[in-house]
Amino acid sequence: MRAILPEQLASYFDSSPVALSLGRAEGDHELLLTNEGFRNLTGYATSEIVGRNCRFLQGRSRNEEARAQIRSFLQDDGQANVRTSIVNFRKDGRPFVNLLYMTKLRAQSGQVRYIFASQFDVSRTQPDRLADYDLDLERTLDRLSPVLAESGIVVEGSLMTIANTVATIAQAKLILSDLDNGDFL
Incomplete structure (x- = not known):
């Protein structure tokens, strides 16, 4: 799979400190590439995830609102x-x-060539760690743009700063509480 990707993009992924994945723009949006941060976060080896859609990570959880937002993004x-x-x-x-x-x-x-994604575990994090992640992600996107430009690819959107980091973490804790009570399946 890696051979079809611009080498600069593959190299960039390998060096990023942020958990990253790259999927196909068409079809079932199968993963083409992940980095060490993604593999460490999920526990899956590259051979277990490349060629699969990331939805397998959702298990049996409903995630109705999040799924609707993702579907809308992919279709619009x-x-x-x-x-x-x-x-x-x-x-x-x-x-x-x-x-x-x-x-x-x-x-x-x-033409949309790829779907770029970043992942961050907010389950048990503190507001300062989330703020650090946002800064790392912003830097990642800033550094990614010129790398992609060499391959004739542009980043479609830019990162919107989280308005209320504490609220994001509080929401994550509520979701975890629901999970612990079995209310999310």
């Missing part, structure tokens, strides 16, 4: 990005609340 060519909390499960079965950010990477012709 004009929607540049989406950011939502979604319940995911690690390979060992432990749940976590994933703050998922997705954006479209387009060729200069305007």
